[in-house]
Amino acid sequence: DLGPTNIMRLRFGFGGVEPRPIRYSINDECDSCGECVEVCTVEAIISEDQNVIDPKHCLECGACYDVCPVNAIQKSDSANA
Ligand code: SF4
Numbered sequence: 001d002l003g004p005t006n007i008m009r010l011r012f013g014f015g016g017v018e019p020r021p022i023r024y025s026i027n028d029e030c031d032s033c034g035e036c037v038e039v040c041t042v043e044a045i046i047s048e049d050q051n052v053i054d055p056k057h058c059l060e061c062g063a064c065y066d067v068c069p070v071n072a073i074q075k076s077d078s079a080n081a
Pocket residue numbers: 024039040041042043044045053057058059060061062063064065
């Protein structure tokens with residue numbers, strides 16, 4: 001991401017296969033402490049009453065998952081998604 005705005009990412013599948021959803025999401029345990037917002041290098045986390053990951057920008061790096069102090073970041077299994 002070298003430009004002034006975030007790169008938009010498009011998910012698609014070949015042969016009618018549905019693209020899997022992004023692996024990370026934020027659940028109701030989020031208290032909007034901001035730790036995840038600080039570590040996200042692509043500004044993919046929208047800071048609101050409860051933070052939300054914008055799938056158009058998320059790189060699925062897992063940095064937010066690693067730092068969340070209340071375990072509010074959920075990581076789905078890509079094999080099941
Ligand atoms: Fe940002 Fe990485 Fe978390 Fe996606 S997984 S929201 S890119 S810190």
